[in-house]
Amino acid sequence: xxxxxxxxxxxxxxxxxxxxxxxxxxxxxxxxxxxxxxxxxxxxxxxxxxxxxxxxxxxxxxxxxxxxxxxxxxxxxxxxxxxxxxxxxxxxxxxxxxxxxxxxxxxxxxxxxxxxxxxxxxxxxxxxxxxxxxxxxxxxxxxxxxxxxxxxx
Ligand SMILES: CC(C)(COP(=O)(O)OP(=O)(O)OC[C@H]1O[C@@H](n2cnc3c(N)ncnc32)[C@H](O)[C@@H]1OP(=O)(O)O)[C@@H](O)C(=O)NCCC(=O)NCCS
Numbered sequence: 001x002x003x004x005x006x007x008x009x010x011x012x013x014x015x016x017x018x019x020x021x022x023x024x025x026x027x028x029x030x031x032x033x034x035x036x037x038x039x040x041x042x043x044x045x046x047x048x049x050x051x052x053x054x055x056x057x058x059x060x061x062x063x064x065x066x067x068x069x070x071x072x073x074x075x076x077x078x079x080x081x082x083x084x085x086x087x088x089x090x091x092x093x094x095x096x097x098x099x100x101x102x103x104x105x106x107x108x109x110x111x112x113x114x115x116x117x118x119x120x121x122x123x124x125x126x127x128x129x130x131x132x133x134x135x136x137x138x139x140x141x142x143x144x145x146x147x148x149x150x151x152x153x
Contacts, residue, residue: 003081006036006047013038013042014150016047019064024128037082039065045074050082056091063095077112083145098122098130098137112143 006013010031017027039042046065051058060082065074086093095112097103104114120129121140130137 001041001077004017004038004040004080006038010036013047016044016064016066017062019067020062020118020149022130023128026125027062033060034104037078037085039074039078039081041074045069048077048078048082049094050086050148053094056089058086059091059094070131074109075106076110083111083147087147087149091148094142095144096121096142097131099135099139099141100137102133104141104143107143110145112145113146115140115142121125 013036014024014027017031018024021027030049030051034051036047036049038047040046044066046063046069048059048063049063051059060079063075063078065078083093093112094115095107097107098117099117109115116141120138122137
């Protein structure tokens with residue numbers, strides 16, 4: 001397994017990015033300022049994008065594994081990779097998601113815990129109603145991971 005950090009032509013991964021965030025103009029808000037990680041084992045399995053929000057606050061903005069490779073541990077490996085990558089400079093990493101028990105279980109199994117919610121986020125920010133497992137997404141649920149060993153130099 002290897003993880004590449006992609007610095008240019010990030011739109012090349014739009015098919016994957018759209019799996020996690022189905023509105024392209026919302027992806028555009030974070031793609032260029034974010035760091036994109038691409039996980040390969042032989043071929044490309046998935047990607048994630050992380051942005052810096054404040055001095056030691058980061059946010060996992062998008063994570064997607066190709067459908068045929070889901071449920072095989074790649075998503076968790078990618079999260080483990082970015083936790084290690086940001087460990088020294090990150091105090092807290094956030095991730096926001098719709099109120100979808102499956103996705104929330106995934107993040108909790110990766111070490112995040114539920115932090116707060118932004119009411120009506122999906123109604124206010126997306127141009128069409130979105131559904132997950134037949135349920136309309138309304139609020140954004142934020143989860144967080146706190147790191148203990150931030151260097152203060
Ligand atoms: C969410 C996603 C990134 C997870 O990646 P994955 O490679 O399928 O997940 P993994 O195989 O690494 O699973 C890791 C853990 O999460 C759990 N998990 C993964 N998908 C789950 C699901 N749909 N429901 C419940 N638990 C799930 C697994 O059971 C596993 O738990 P364990 O380590 O205790 O065994 C992937 O399914 C995906 O790309 N989905 C479409 C895009 C998307 O919705 N992205 C998130 C937007 S907020």
